[in-house]
Amino acid sequence: MSSHVTTRPGAYADSVRLLQVSRTVQGVPGVATAQVAMATPLNVEVLEGMGFTLPEGAGPNDMVVAIQLADGAADGALEEALAAVDEALAARTESGPSEEAAPRTTGAALRRASGSDALVLVSVPGPSALAEAMDALDVDHDVMIFSDNVPLDQEVALKRTATERGLLVMGPDCGTAVVGGVGLGFANATSPGPVGIVAASGTGCQQLLCLLDHAGVGVGSALGVGGRDLSAEVRGASTREALRRLDEDASVELIVMVSKPPAAEVAAELREYAAGLGTPVEFALLGRGQPDLTAAAEAVLRRLGRDVPDWPVQGGAIASEGHLLRGLFVGGTLCDESMLIATEELGPIRSNIPLADGLGLGADLDAALATDAHTMVDFGDDALTAGRAHPMIDPTLRLEQLARAAEDPRTGVILIDVVLGHGAESDPAAGLAPVIAAARPPVIACVVGTAADPQDRRRQVAVLVEAGAEVHLSNAAATRRAIELLGGTR
């Protein structure tokens, strides 16, 4: 072992840098230990403790380079070590970009956007949705929660907080909203107009938007409230706030409330609340004995003094063998509507979202769809989207089951919905066309879309018709047509 100590009077680097330099030099082959330091009393003590002898008179303004070579170190090891000292002292770290990293929570994003009217759109997994949504409410911002699988008590807590602060929570499980013409989640491109929608149903809202759009009536805002808002537990907390917002908007002449049938006492409360508003409210409550969505759209048009157009149909399907109706939906409300209509003609429909107890399908979709009964499946139901994207984004699961239904000799008619608009997959017809073309039974499709939707509705319809489907704009009309092809009641 040999020690080498030199001083460099007048040289200076701060202690942290010198610790780094020392560490670098300690890594040079042949170096047992090394210390580069200013000769402060503390450092002198440390160096002496390491076995180095310092030159007389070294003081705090002198830099000491102390190197101990290992036994058997190669010739030139000292020179290499000293060169490493010089290099390390001279080294400058390249300064990288110092851009701010993306915010990690909604709260952090809102802090940076402080003072803006930012709207928050939450689509994280359900168990984490409350945290992000509460960040918005904490700083008095409205929030839309696309996430499903949010526990009911958390929904109640969020809406209670929002009500206290005069804020709007759209959702959870709110698929669709249009706010001042901006589509959020799955929303169709519409023009501004006299109608405002409050929707506890995403695809129900989209069907209304598209039917009204076809009739030349625009919708300025469609505020979603989530499918459970009208339940006895939530009691229409968001519906009330959404109605209030639309009532305050001078451009809204008529408010349409679209929902599945609410709990009876909640319906009564809401009708009373609506009666106190300055803007008339048309209730489109889907249910047994109630008008379907198309009838509701027609009622709205009549109330506004507009003509009711013919709802478009393209292509023509032909009846074939098979006695079962198979409905495969991505929209839950569209599935509901079709079941309500079909039940009247065909009797009970089995479904994963059944209209009545005892009509449920088991968890095994393959087995369920093999049953010898009319079936309608909502592929967008919570149970089928856990751990998977919504079928409007990822069509894989429905395409698989569609192919199976098409091969089943018992299948008499296939009924599907194709939902266009912001957020939905960019070209749904491309995936559907080959399956439809290969299908033996007739395929009736309801294409929910407007001319301005990013998917180009005209081309989507053309591809589906080319493949052999009969395409409707009205889901109710599509359902009735499917029943007709099946030969009526069986």
Add this chain to the structure above:
Amino acid sequence: MTTAPTNVITVGAAMFGDAVAAQAVGVTSVDWRPPMPGTEADLATVLADPLRRDANARALAAMLGVQASLVDVAPASQLLGLEPGQFLHAGPPITWDRASGPLRGALMGGAALEGLVDDPEDAVALFESGTSVSLDPCHHHGAVGPMAGVVTPSMWMFVLEDPATGRRTHCSLNEGLGKVLRYGAYGPEVLTRLRWMRDVLGPLLQTAVRTTVQSSGPVDVTGILTQMLQMGDEAHNRNRAGTLMMMRDLAPAMVESGADAADVAASLRFVGGNDHFFLNLAMPACKLALDAARDIDGSTMVVAMARNGTDFGIQVSGTGDQWFTGPAQLADGLFLGSYGPDDANPDIGDSAITETAGIGGFAMATAPAIVRLVGGTVPDALATTRRMHEITLGENPRWSVPVLEFQGTPTGIDVSKVCRTAILPQINTGMAGKQAGVGQVGAGLVTPPAEIFPAALAALAERTRARA
């Protein structure tokens, strides 16, 4: 809300942001990641607590409203009523059998300083029997101590006061770096220095502080912190500017005290030669502010982070005096001399009170030199301070960071945000040797053990459910 938003913040599926951007509306995407495992339900409970928002606002405001003043210097026996045989230490409560090397070393040196034993080595038997000695955390006595944080009755302490309420906190005098008691060294030179501090430095500082208070009012420690943060100090591992400003404020009174000129010179030389002297003022100033935020039902704000060399503990405003503890971690940093990672003791000291108050590691951006302790870069320093804003409730308007456009330091660690982001508080720290008697072996960066935050969250959730 029926007019189009100018900006939409999306958290979750990226495609919804893309769809909004396609409609010519500004989009900010949150880089969301799942929370710490198993915390979803407790997070929902705590975040839905109707008390939380206001409780946190009150906690933050209470903390930011405190101005710490240096009003006195006196022995711990007088200030805290410590009796011979009573020892205070850093961190959450601990017993001798679980104490780490540096804490044992400091206790042994403290016992010798108090004359309980002649040779520090003899103190081992004293602490093992435990009959005539007792250990208690500084935090339980309105005090904080750096590293081992050992306080004995004869040690002199700074007294900081909040003039608005009269509340006080205390901290011992800083001994310097290297072989010092707080790093677990207890050799003759350590005891000699402590005796000089007891006999010369303490009384002189007392005279100087009392005279200064009378002539020009209490020394505004919070104000010095404001200034030093703009002078390259982060007030944990770098206290150079603060120390010199403190000396500037007290030197005239020291000179005029009538004390022996050689003692005054020695004292000034000692303070001026110890870049960490101000740390022992920054720490009690931070504690004074954080204590104002304690015991607010529903608040998720951390009011203390402290380590005893074995355990890392936190206390939270909404859970009273309960400590949530986990194993103290090893710092990542640079080592003195030929010391290496094997020589280092796990994290120790109450000094993480500075990070709890939003400085130290949280103010890294204002002290870029410190980032080299882990071989980092200046952008790392900026990123660290910005990252800490992800887990804090607000900013300190008084303590601002020039290089970040004078943005306030990130203040008020929120247990729920730590659990949501899994971002742990960044602490700048010194490293003690793990063998009793060794002293300092390095300095570096460290974080708390992650599991103590979900534990605190669970306790908050339990209280929320009990209240509902």
